[in-house]
Amino acid sequence: MTAQLEKAFAEASKLSPSEQDALAEWLFVELQSEKRWTKLFADSQDTLSKLASEAFTEHRSGQTQELDPDHL
Numbered sequence: 001m002t003a004q005l006e007k008a009f010a011e012a013s014k015l016s017p018s019e020q021d022a023l024a025e026w027l028f029v030e031l032q033s034e035k036r037w038t039k040l041f042a043d044s045q046d047t048l049s050k051l052a053s054e055a056f057t058e059h060r061s062g063q064t065q066e067l068d069p070d071h072l
Helices: 004-010 017-043 045-060
Strands: none
Touching: 017 045
């Protein structure tokens, strides 16, 4: 465990039991969410590559226009 994480857990240990449980639940949900997103991105690389290739093809053939965020 890193020193930074130990420090965070030391501070968390000062919370009330219900606050510690809430923090633990939040952390668990966040870690599960991160794992889910990592897997989704890893599984989507072929699709993302295909979409990027299509976008470059459209851009090279003049089918795109520059985005001006001030004029949406």
